[in-house]
Amino acid sequence: MLLVGSGSREHAIGWTLRRSPRLGELYALPGNPGLEEVARRVPWPQDGVEGVARWAEEHGVDLVVVGPEAPLAQGLADRLAERGVPCLGPSQAAARIESSKGFAKEVMAEAGVPTARARAFDSLEDALGALATWALPLVVKADGLASGKGVRVCRERAEARAFLEEVMSRGRFGEAGRRVLLEECLEGEELSYFVLTDGRGVLRLGAARDHKRLMEGDRGPNTGGMGAVSLPGLAPGGLEEEILERIVRPALAALEERGTPYRGVLYAGLMLTREGPKVVEFNARLGDPEAQVLLPRLEEDLLELFWRAATGELDGGTARLSPETAVGVVLADAGYPDDPQEGAPLQAAEAFRNAGTIRAATGAAGQAYGPPEVPKRLLFHGATRTKGDRLVSGGGRVLTAVGFGEDLDQARSEAYGLVEEVRWPGAVYRRDIAVRPGADLRFLRRPHP
Structure with a gap:
């Protein structure tokens, strides 16, 4: 592979x-x-x-x-x-569901998928002219791929105007920002939901919650994601069915009708509003950091699932997940996301070795899949590189420390315990992953000290 x-x-x-x-x-x-x-x-x-x-x-x-x-x-x-x-x-054509936010809005309109009201603009003058007619807060989005950083929730028109000029006039995101969207700001709780499809069969992979803002309390600029949580019951059965029938299946059908059938992982970034789930964005792959907390909970052979989806042999149903809770905390370089400073020595990360990674080397060919026990801690590398014989940070989101437990408290304790082991001077990370102060959630907890 x-x-x-x-x-x-x-x-x-x-x-x-x-x-x-x-x-x-x-x-x-x-x-x-x-x-x-x-x-x-x-x-x-x-x-x-x-x-x-x-x-x-x-x-x-x-x-x-x-x-x-x-x-x-x-x-x-x-x-x-x-x-x-x-x-x-x-x-490439089907992947436009992520690579062009304007295209995604067109597909959702055709399919009747609930999403935020939006309008696309190809000129800065037109976008600025329309700005006065939009209710605050509003969302400004670069149309193309910008590594999760091309979105700004603006609570003042001056902020929206400045971001539009930065994107369209000064070219912060290059080609990705030549077209922008003004979008209604949805209120509610965010949820990342994942399915695997071969174009016909749809397998439910599960749900996670991402933390996109840089700082505690969901403040600061958007990033590629500073942490995530996955746990049983995050998307109850009734909600899951609604997501599938009102969002996932209609979107896939619309893509097929366009002659661009979709095959792979589809990621629906959702806002759970008072009117029900609405799409914030679609992604054409697994999320980062959601994959780091969701995949280790999988109690099925991921290779087998991927093979069936890629070759058109995928059945529907729901993937089996372990009962453990998983919390992932991203450690980034100082200056992330705008000016990350690379080159920090990562001696502790270099010494850490993940458990449970050599099953294929010891298992017999054709052996029935039996998932190993989920370890208490896993450390996943992102922007790391070697410099001589040393492991150093490469600029950006460097590591994801993941903890597992029977409940949220235990998982957070394991995750932040690993953070304390591997962090380096100047490392940037949030201390409130899996905490949403004031949110209507069943797992409110204090931030990590």
């Missing part, structure tokens, strides 16, 4: 795949130092996705799993299909 990507999400995918007795060789392209415990790393080719597809064909890869959104938006699944290599990930 070939796993494409280099973040903590990919490390979590690789760790979970390694549990499968069916796994032979796993390559990670380009991977990261943490992934070396479960995979052999391959450098990114100079000719991009075409080179990745060629490498996969030449090396007899049976299945390619694409972690991040950028290679999908660049057409990697299409290049692999041309060479007859199965891929877990949608085509």
